Amino acid sequence: MRELDSLSNIEDVKMPILAKSIKFPVYRGCHKIEDDHEAKKCSIKKIKDFILLSYNYDVADRALPLETSTQFELIFKVNKKGNIEDVTANANHKAIAIEAIRTAKRIPKFKRAGMLNGSPINTPMRLTMKIYF
Numbered sequence: 001m002r003e004l005d006s007l008s009n010i011e012d013v014k015m016p017i018l019a020k021s022i023k024f025p026v027y028r029g030c031h032k033i034e035d036d037h038e039a040k041k042c043s044i045k046k047i048k049d050f051i052l053l054s055y056n057y058d059v060a061d062r063a064l065p066l067e068t069s070t071q072f073e074l075i076f077k078v079n080k081k082g083n084i085e086d087v088t089a090n091a092n093h094k095a096i097a098i099e100a101i102r103t104a105k106r107i108p109k110f111k112r113a114g115m116l117n118g119s120p121i122n123t124p125m126r127l128t129m130k131i132y133f
Contacts, residue, residue: 023115025078025123031111047107047127054103057133063095071130072100080120082110100129 030042072091089100114123
């Protein structure tokens with residue numbers, strides 16, 4: 001069974017500064033949502049859905065033949081232009097981490113970068129994912 005489960009909730013995706021004038025990066029398909037919290041939830045869901053569809057589960061199956069699931073942590077930035085950069089991953093097997101990085105680098109450009117006081121900012125993101133294969 002191929003499934004993706006998040007071990008972190010939406011609040012685990014941290015913004016660099018806590019302020020009222022900060023806006024989370026908005027992923028495509030979520031840009032029409034007015035409420036920033038709802039746009040954040042939508043964006044995170046869409047990122048996870050993208051990873052679910054794009055991850056090569058055969059890599060995990062070959063790397064861990066006796067396991068049925070594994071987890072990895074993705075760390076990346078959404079830059080001022082809405083592109084993904086500085087992608088790293090932590091996993092219990094190098095092949096799992098490499099595939100997670102490959103998948104994250106394919107995430108399409110965000111509709112809007114993170115904003116602070118109306119100016120775009122680089123926004124660090126961290127997602128912990130669990131996959132079943």
